[in-house]
Amino acid sequence: MLENREPFDEEHALLREGVRGFIKAEITPHFPAWEESGMVSRRFWQQAGAAGILCPQVPQAYGGPGGSFKHNAVVIEEFAYAGLAGPLSDLTVHSDVGAGYLLHLGNEAQKQKWLPRLASGETVCAVAMTEPGTGSDLQAVRTRATPVAGGYRISGSKTFVSNGQHCDLVIVVARTSEAPGAKGISLILVEADRAGFNRGRKLDKLGQWSADTSELFLEDIDVPHENLLGVEGGGFAALMQQLPQERLAIAITSIAAAQRAFDITCDYVRQRKAFGQTVLDFQSTRHRLADLKTDLAVGWAFVDQCLNRHASGQLDSKQASIAKLWCSEMQGRLVDQCLQLHGGYGFMREYEICRLYADARVQRIYGGTSEIMRELIGRGL
The missing domain is CATH 1.20.140.10 (Butyryl-CoA Dehydrogenase, subunit A, domain 3)
Structure with a gap:
């Protein structure tokens, strides 16, 4: 059922063939070891970037392949059908979710800086939404991004973060004001090399063993105003x-x-x-x-x-x-x-x-x- 379907054309078929070849050559031989160690290797990201399967929807002007979400769908289908749930979980957060936020919410400077790095695999992206006490209720987020001179000071903890151990850039869901409910929530880019950024334990899961799923601890991290993704309070x-x-x-x-x-x-x-x-x-x-x-x-x-x-x-x-x-x-x-x-x-x-x-x-x-x-x-x- 994966092939010869109405939404896809010859270009998608060529991509599908390429993804299958990449999986056979670069993932299948290493997958058992990744499952044993609990996450994919860092080399996977550079290889996937070189193969053109990261962030397929990112325009060529920002270093991407210049496709659409249908190209993303081809990658998802092939990884899922190959039984690679762990690597696919990491890939989806990076390519579909993280890159999607940057593409649709980022300003020109943010797009120029980060999208080429995500598409090449140089930068691994994570999204930090869930907290130990929030689950699906994102309006109850307690992580704070307090306005300070020149930017924000972020404090809080996150869990179930895909790419938590490998990530270089995290899109953090945080509260930037005391406005009730959803009104005070913003999205902020946090680089993993900033002081106060701490990776917690790699979580032991029922399935998706090779998915890099972790805790993150944010301890008074200072970021500049230009790291705000979208508008304040619009997260x-x-x-x-x-x-x-x-x-x-x-x-x-x-x-x-x-x-x-x-x-x-x-x-x-x-x-x-x-x-x-x-x-x-x-x-x-x-x-x-x-x-x-x-x-x-x-x-x-x-x-x-x-x-x-x-x-x-x-x-x-x-x-x-x-x-x-x-x-x-x-x-x-x-x-x-x-x-x-x-x-x-x-x-x-x-x-x-x-x-x-x-x-x-x-x-x-x-x-x-x-x-x-x-x-x-x-x-x-």
Whole structure:
């Protein structure tokens, strides 16, 4: 289902071929070691930049490939289908989220300074939203960016930060005033080499072992006014504006990873024998797989519809929330049933379905939990 789909043309097909080659040559040989160590190597970022797969949507004027989000989607699909949830999590935050904020909110000086570095892999970007006590409630952010002469002094702590150990630049969600709720929230660029920037522990997770997920501690970090991204107090609105693309990226990840789980399960049940016949020969197996294939077909159709809407500027928050909710929930159901069809071997980490099962769980949590998606969808009824 990845190829020959309506949203994509020949240029996308060439990119898809290139990404597959990059994965085979530069990631597959190292992936087990990355899973063991708990994060990708720094060399991965330079290699990805040299291969032109970082920040595909960044214009050539800012050092990028000059594509659109559909090019980002190709990269997401290929990484997800290859079972590379850890590296993809880091890549998505860097290319789709971080670069997206800079591209749409940054002033000319910020774009000229940072986007070429992100596209080349010289600079690794992180986004620090979540705090130990906030979760999905970004209006409850407690990190402070107190106005001082010439800029801001930032203090606070963040958790679940993708690229936390490798990052050179962090987009920090902080409160710049005492205005209630969302009104006092701003986005501020913080370089990792500033005094007071401290990396916490690399977090031990259920899945996505090679994803660089960490705590960050910001202790009286002084940054200049020019590090403000967008307008002061406009951070929450900016986050809401960019969330549809982020949630679409999660939906794409879910559907492509679910397709992978389905495909390897079909191969497995064709070969595995029980009671003198293959597992696929049992009618119950075929009917279960028929349901899963139907779920995938429906999911791909809606994802492609959302991709086209996003390309024309028509994807709204409700549609993106529906895509994120349905695809991530479907992925969870599908990988569970695919693991069941593997029997006891499905519980073994050496079998890919086991890793796909563990990696899938967070899809229903980050980018807004399924409960939050239902609330957002329900408000429009």
